[in-house]
Amino acid sequence: MRETSLEQLNSATRAEFVAALADIFEHSPWVPEAAAAERPFATLAQLYEHLKAALLRAGEDRQLAVVTAHPDLAGKAARAGTLTPQSTAEQASAGLDQLSEPEYAAFHRCNEAYKARFGFPFIICVRRHTKDSILQALERRTKSDAATERAAALTEILRIVALRLDQRVRAPDRLAVHGRLSTHVLDNLSGRPGEGIALELFELSRAGERRLIARAVTNDDGRTDAPLIAGRPIPTGVYELRFAIGDFYARTKEALADPPFLDVVPIRFSVAEPEGHYHVPLLCTPWSYTTYRGS
């Protein structure tokens, strides 16, 4: 699935190397070019560190050029379909390609305010965020000062770069850009894992919308066969897990209240560390449950 390998990058000509990574920094092939001479790289992490160093040792002007090479989030270019393929996919990951008119207007207004204040576009690593958390960051950061925001822009660019690299290059290692969301159901009635329990994961927005992210059924260890989210950052935001324990107990136990005291159990929680491991288990009986951030 990944287009190239670290080995290929190491043995490629300089031109091939630059071409393979030309769009890792938005419209800025000079960054990989500046790192090409450092080859070979033993690990993907090493490649990343050299790209990072190349950006950071360039002067402020060239850094600013990278910053301004980025498109507006949910901006005109996005609407016109003139973004790079990477940017298009990234913006879609947070649903920025499907904004309502009022949302589009809000983004436009905030983007303009940010640019008016700092002279460069607002940059954020979209894959680590939800629509809500992007808009919130945009509002918060618009009140910041120029030095802080220049630093913030570089930090976010490096996060974008790390994710792009991790998706592009096969290597013995992976970059630390992945979060993980998992669950586990323990049935305290039987002292055994809760097997065959249907569950759904929703992303919730402030506006009251609910987006289905994953759907699964617990296996005989009370877990889902695959983590609910893995191999990518978990967007900062609010989630709700819903466990259909009423159906489970209706199958395994005769005499329940009608309707059962607990049927669909919702657990609402927020993610603040997109690269963190969030384990959100449920210990339950027909009359009680416990949840917690596990490990």
Next chain:
Amino acid sequence: MRETSLEQLNSATRAEFVAALADIFEHSPWVPEAAAAERPFATLAQLYEHLKAALLRAGEDRQLAVVTAHPDLAGKAARAGTLTPQSTAEQASAGLDQLSEPEYAAFHRCNEAYKARFGFPFIICVRRHTKDSILQALERRTKSDAATERAAALTEILRIVALRLDQRVRAPDRLAVHGRLSTHVLDNLSGRPGEGIALELFELSRAGERRLIARAVTNDDGRTDAPLIAGRPIPTGVYELRFAIGDFYARTKEALADPPFLDVVPIRFSVAEPEGHYHVPLLCTPWSYTTYRGS
């Protein structure tokens, strides 16, 4: 608030007694009349038992007359405003006075099916139900047999009567027609009651609607000053309690995740016994919680 007292009923003339209770059984003053000679009653429970006995010892024909004296639920009479005041208030308690057109149509269709099968209207003690549980009972009971439904109609009429009596008559005792829904928040971070936590109680419908039933803030014992529901049956249905523990911990503790792992904690549960005591407590920390049916 209650219009009359047991004492007054005991010392009233027969005609006054009948007049005071004329509408306790829908359009059927003969029932109190049949019980008038049994006075005096030491308790409200005794008065109720004699009314019940008068209904049950009357023949099937007279019982059926009481049954057919009841209006359709959410029917034409309700729309036309020609219900008795009691029926009007009762139907409003479950929101039957505010149905959408499709809901009205569904009720109409089900009512007609029930009447076509049994020859008398569907009777249910509305104050013990939500819109959903009424429609569900209507569908279920339409599949029943005639003898069972005649008995069910009398049972429901007696529940309606008990509630009307309990609201009408001051007496040393009360009838066992009241449920109770309460909560309690324990902060396991401090080992103390969770004080000043805002909470909301919603009634949920299958169609995804949410009706606010109560709003409160916990006091210094972690409880609400008054029960969330008391002095009436708790309508059979699905509820969601929401506790704003994120705000609570933001006030009492400095370093939380941003956004906090737990912010608004929803607890969804069903009520199957309208006269039961449902105590639904929350034991919480910023990272975990436990709930259960308490006592």
Next chain:
Amino acid sequence: MRETSLEQLNSATRAEFVAALADIFEHSPWVPEAAAAERPFATLAQLYEHLKAALLRAGEDRQLAVVTAHPDLAGKAARAGTLTPQSTAEQASAGLDQLSEPEYAAFHRCNEAYKARFGFPFIICVRRHTKDSILQALERRTKSDAATERAAALTEILRIVALRLDQRVRAPDRLAVHGRLSTHVLDNLSGRPGEGIALELFELSRAGERRLIARAVTNDDGRTDAPLIAGRPIPTGVYELRFAIGDFYARTKEALADPPFLDVVPIRFSVAEPEGHYHVPLLCTPWSYTTYRGS
């Protein structure tokens, strides 16, 4: 049970008043004498406050005289049986009348060290303590300075006085000298209180001893008919509650593991506030339990 009443104290002659409270301050009838003129007292709290004020406004010499009027804890006078009846009962409450020879020697050594350093005996309100916590306080306070210890001695004397007054005088109010230890068992298997569960409360010592304090069976609300400790301070110390939930589930449920996963559940906790309310509930199933400091 209480020997006198506030009313009687208010209407007594000065001599009777002093006689009735002569031993409230150890061998120091001058303190009630100094408060006699302030009568009448509307509440027991008022009486206590005036006695306290009388002690605190007396000069250091007279205060020191009260301090030195106290016997050694677990000292020679205790062994010889020459303590006041109050002191005898108080020292027995913590088991100081049943020390082993090594314990007696330890107390003697510590008492002597304390007296050698400060010139007056170590005073502590024994009813608020266990043998362990007394010896611990003795060791800790021996390292303190003279001013702190003079103040500590007065504080402890006033705690002793408050407890003696509360036990001696009938009055409309009681002093805030009582703690309370209670429990509650919720069976999460049935969603109901755990009824008929045998439980025991032990006081544990550092030396590994275990003293049975209370034994009870839960009632139909899952509580004990009376609190496990009430009407007196809860001695600072370590306790263990043991709940025989294995027997309970063996009676109420057929198929348990043999032996059951949970049989006797021990909950070990410490009391740091003798006047506090310690509610220590158990939420259980045959395979899990939760406990917490409740309210």
Next chain:
Amino acid sequence: MRETSLEQLNSATRAEFVAALADIFEHSPWVPEAAAAERPFATLAQLYEHLKAALLRAGEDRQLAVVTAHPDLAGKAARAGTLTPQSTAEQASAGLDQLSEPEYAAFHRCNEAYKARFGFPFIICVRRHTKDSILQALERRTKSDAATERAAALTEILRIVALRLDQRVRAPDRLAVHGRLSTHVLDNLSGRPGEGIALELFELSRAGERRLIARAVTNDDGRTDAPLIAGRPIPTGVYELRFAIGDFYARTKEALADPPFLDVVPIRFSVAEPEGHYHVPLLCTPWSYTTYRGS
């Protein structure tokens, strides 16, 4: 560590094969002899199944000879030191080599009663048991009937054989004779694993004795580096895990009650399936905890 390998057994001469397994069945080399011709065995499980089949297809007389070849548990041979090395080690695993005189007398009395009734010695797979559960089984089984006990003796012999084989022979597979006891501490105060928490595992006896089985400190995942018990059956019996969470919170949090409400948390549980996986986690705060049989 294991003396021989499946490969060696497969390629050995018949005599070598029998010699290597001569003592797998107590004093009964004829059983491996009867299975030798079935070689080669692809797995240890296959070897075991053929040994089992050889025993089960032999007539009752030969089976009984194997049964009677077993020594008394905690009997004279054990005292005289004339047991086989296997039996010696097995009996020591449950502490049968260190009985008090009254315990020895109790075993002797029960053994004699069993032999008097059935004509053969009581056999049990000692490694799956504690002293208490052996004596209990002995008393229970003495009340059984002859057919049941002959079957029980064979079942237990096959369990002994499986364990001996599993310890003796290196092979690609292992027999299903191992239980596993593990734990995990989650600190609900921080939402993180409880690291650096000292814990102890004791085996408890009915007589009130306590035998230390394991001692560990939780690692940065809140687990012990190795399971508390693994690679062997967990003897049927009562255990107590003790977690020093008071010390943990004293290190990580400033303001605790003094003494802390929770210091050493004991969790007492029983093992009924020696080959089961018992995961006994602790979710805790300074004021609360939850435990359950996990997975």
